[in-house]
Amino acid sequence: MVKDPFERVAIFGSGLLMTAFFVAIVVGAFGLGIRVPTCVTDVPPFDQPAVVEVAPGEYVVNMVAQMWLFNPREIRIPAGSRVTFNVVSKDVQHGVMIEGTNINLMAIPGVVNRAQARFDRPGEYLIVCHEYCGVGHHAMFAKLIVEPRAAGSQNPNPARTMASALACWIR
Numbered sequence: 001m002v003k004d005p006f007e008r009v010a011i012f013g014s015g016l017l018m019t020a021f022f023v024a025i026v027v028g029a030f031g032l033g034i035r036v037p038t039c040v041t042d043v044p045p046f047d048q049p050a051v052v053e054v055a056p057g058e059y060v061v062n063m064v065a066q067m068w069l070f071n072p073r074e075i076r077i078p079a080g081s082r083v084t085f086n087v088v089s090k091d092v093q094h095g096v097m098i099e100g101t102n103i104n105l106m107a108i109p110g111v112v113n114r115a116q117a118r119f120d121r122p123g124e125y126l127i128v129c130h131e132y133c134g135v136g137h138h139a140m141f142a143k144l145i146v147e148p149r150a151a152g153s154q155n156p157n158p159a160r161t162m163a164s165a166l167a168c169w170i171r
């Protein structure tokens with residue numbers, strides 16, 4: 001049983017304070033709509049990692065690194081494209097290195113790291129994690145495929161079209 005009047009004041013006082021804090025949180029969250037900051041991978045564009053063509057020959061790759069994969073896992077762009085990589089991490093620190101380029105980034109939780117490169121030479125470029133991130137580290141990779149311009153192009157090279165027509169005709 002509480003005997004000391006000061007003890008009573010202290011108990012009621014702290015109870016009142018706790019109630020006031022609780023009311024402030026409820027009013028802030030539901031009345032004023034205040035939200036605490038979320039993880040960067042939960043908000044656009046990183047909630048849907050993708051390759052986006054922002055202009056002809058100009059691409060942006062919004063890439064999420066996580067144990068133990070990159071998303072997107074495969075990036076396809078036509079040769080001659082300029083690509084900006086925005087890299088974030090969903091969990092621990094990862095690395096992003098693209099072979100044959102000078103792209104060498106860290107994927108760090110809560111931070112967007114950016115680099116740009118131009119891809120003129122068609123082929124397959126390996127993207128590897130080069131920061132130890134756990135038991136699956138060695139298997140963490142993605143691919144960037146640079147496709148030759150003529151393939152799938154809407155404007156076929158007229159000289160080449162003529163040459164293949166001629167080759168058909170001669171046969």
Ligand code: CUA
Binds near residue numbers: 066
């Ligand atoms: Cu991710 Cu090593």
